[in-house]
Amino acid sequence: xxxxxxxxxxxxxxxxxxxxxxxxxxxxxxxxxxxxxxxxxxxxxxxxxxxxxxxxxxxxxxxxxxxxxxxxxxxxxxxxxxxxxxxxxxxxxxxxxxxxxxxxxxxxxxxxxxxxxxxxxxxxxxxxxxxxxxxxxxxxxxxxxxxxxxxxxxxxxxxxxxxxxxxxxxxxxxxxxxxxxxxxxxxxxxxxxxxxxxxxxxxxxxxxxxxxxxxxxxxxxxxxxxxxxxxxxxxxxxxxxxxxxxxxxxxxxxxxxxxxxxxxxxxxxxxxxxxxxxxxxxxxxxxxxxxxxxxxxxxxxxxxxxxxxxxxxxxxxxxxxxxxxxxxxxxxxxxxxxxxxxxxxxxxxxxxxxxxxxxxxxxxxxxxxxxxxxxxxxxxxxxxxxxxxxxxxxxxxxxxxxxxxxxxxxxxxxxxxxxxxxxxxxxxxxxxxxxxxxx
Numbered sequence: 001x002x003x004x005x006x007x008x009x010x011x012x013x014x015x016x017x018x019x020x021x022x023x024x025x026x027x028x029x030x031x032x033x034x035x036x037x038x039x040x041x042x043x044x045x046x047x048x049x050x051x052x053x054x055x056x057x058x059x060x061x062x063x064x065x066x067x068x069x070x071x072x073x074x075x076x077x078x079x080x081x082x083x084x085x086x087x088x089x090x091x092x093x094x095x096x097x098x099x100x101x102x103x104x105x106x107x108x109x110x111x112x113x114x115x116x117x118x119x120x121x122x123x124x125x126x127x128x129x130x131x132x133x134x135x136x137x138x139x140x141x142x143x144x145x146x147x148x149x150x151x152x153x154x155x156x157x158x159x160x161x162x163x164x165x166x167x168x169x170x171x172x173x174x175x176x177x178x179x180x181x182x183x184x185x186x187x188x189x190x191x192x193x194x195x196x197x198x199x200x201x202x203x204x205x206x207x208x209x210x211x212x213x214x215x216x217x218x219x220x221x222x223x224x225x226x227x228x229x230x231x232x233x234x235x236x237x238x239x240x241x242x243x244x245x246x247x248x249x250x251x252x253x254x255x256x257x258x259x260x261x262x263x264x265x266x267x268x269x270x271x272x273x274x275x276x277x278x279x280x281x282x283x284x285x286x287x288x289x290x291x292x293x294x295x296x297x298x299x300x301x302x303x304x305x306x307x308x309x310x311x312x313x314x315x316x317x318x319x320x321x322x323x324x325x326x327x328x329x330x331x332x333x334x335x336x337x338x339x340x341x342x343x344x345x346x347x348x349x350x351x352x353x354x355x356x357x358x359x360x361x362x363x364x365x366x367x368x369x370x371x372x373x374x375x376x377x378x379x380x381x382x383x384x385x386x387x388x389x390x391x392x393x394x395x396x397x398x399x400x401x402x403x404x405x406x407x408x409x410x411x412x413x414x415x416x417x418x419x420x421x422x423x424x425x426x427x428x429x430x431x432x433x434x435x436x437x438x439x
Contacts (some may be wrong), residue, residue: 017072031068034093038064041089050085060089067093074101078114085121088129094118095161102165103172123154140414150224213408219258224357226254228325228364250324312351312372313341319348319370322356328367329356335374344436347412348372348381351420354381354405355432363388366429378418380435387428 018024038060066080077102081094098118102111127150136147212423230288233247266317311320319331354371359368366388373380405423409432418436425431 008217015244019202023071027068027070027211030070030092031065034067034090034096035148037090041087045087055407056110063090064093069098070097070100073398074104074106075110075114077101078118079334082114082118082121085118085125088125094122095157098158099161099165099168101167102162104165104256105169106175111162115158118201119158122157123150123242126150126153126206156205172262195240196413209411213411215262223254223258224360225321225325226251226258228360239368241379254321308354310346312345312348315349315370315372318353320358322360322368325360326361326365327356328365329370330368330374331370333372338380340438342381344416344438345416347436348379348434350412351381351409351432352383354409358405359383359385363430365389377436377439378437380433382431382433384395384431394423406432 002436015021016025022190039057040060042056043053043062044059045060046053049056061110063080063084066077070077074097077093077097081097084090085094098115098300101114129147130146130149133218134143230247233244233251265292314333319329339346352372356370359366363385366385368383368385371382371384372378409422410420413434413436416436418434420434422432423430
């Protein structure tokens with residue numbers, strides 16, 4: 001993991017303004033060498049200036065030791081180096097100061113101005129010094145050597161440290177920019193990973209809800225009819241044995257159908273989990289159950305919808321089963337009957353199925369009207385029951401209610417962009433209406 005700028009700022013371990021002890025040791029060492037150099041050069045300066053040698057040595061030590069401040073105040077170091085150039089001191093301080101100045105994050109105009117001052121100062125001092133040496137006879141070269149020596153010396157002491165400093169500064173800024181980009185990318189990747197985990201958790205919750213809704217629709221209706229028939233069987237077992245036999249046969253058929261549908265769905269879920277295990281590496285086996293939920297649910301929903309239906313053409317069978325359980329129910333169909341996509345037909349069928357199940361649970365014996373309308377761009381369905389003949393009959397069969405039927409119907413219809421309305425009627429019954437777009 002990379003270290004961010006904030007982390008590096010808080011990780012400074014050096015004394016004072018140094019970020020590391022290594023930098024402090026380097027600067028102190030350079031300042032010590034510069035002070036010794038300036039002290040040695042202070043001796044001839046004192047002789048030429050006519051001052052005591054000790055004064056020249058102390059002046060050189062103080063001037064050379066300024067180099068220790070090069071990281072904190074590079075401009076001050078370069079100005080001191082320029083100031084002592086006429087005394088022919090501070091060559092090391094001038095070179096290191098110019099390098100530090102060029103590598104620092106300062107405006108280019110300041111770097112150019114100070115480098116130009118150092119270049120001109122070195123050129124003038126070298127010109128005067130070489131001119132004096134030739135006048136004393138120490139040098140016997142021609143007059144051309146004086147400007148040549150001044151230009152080459154000033155360029156040699158100024159250009160290399162400035163260019164090297166500019167290069168090092170640019171490289172340092174580039175590395176800092178790349179490091180910041182890496183930190184930013186790492187934070188973005190972490191944020192994306194968190195969002196992906198949130199989306200995965202949301203998807204797992206959605207799939208669990210989808211599986212629960214599918215299981216409820218598949219099993220609740222047939223089990224409710226089985227409970228109604230079982231209650232009727234108990235009531236007529238001694239009075240009408242033939243009717244009891246018929247009710248027992250109906251209970252057996254519905255139980256087998258419920259088990260078949262439940263077995264098919266669980267089989268698809270199990271096959272989805274097996275496929276997920278085959279595709280996930282062994283090291284990720286701990287996360288297979290959570291990931292397999294979405295895969296299995298999607299496979300189960302798609303197979304149940306596309307292969308097994310149910311289809312709108314089975315509505316008559318559904319209503320016949322409710323009629324066999326003692327419900328008075330009629331079906332009316334408007335418009336030209338046509339086929340729809342599997343998910344639309346399944347949703348319409350489930351709405352009618354769940355509405356009839358609720359009638360069995362809460363209004364046993366009530367007359368029920370089922371209306372189905374095929375329109376140009378939509379399909380509409382309505383299930384309305386009248387008040388039950390006996391208020392106490394609603395709970396006579398002892399049917400439990402989890403309160404999820406209407407919620408599941410609403411989720412199915414709204415998921416397809418439709419409209420769902422449910423509520424009691426003025427006559428004391430209950431109405432469930434849904435409109436689903438045909439496309």
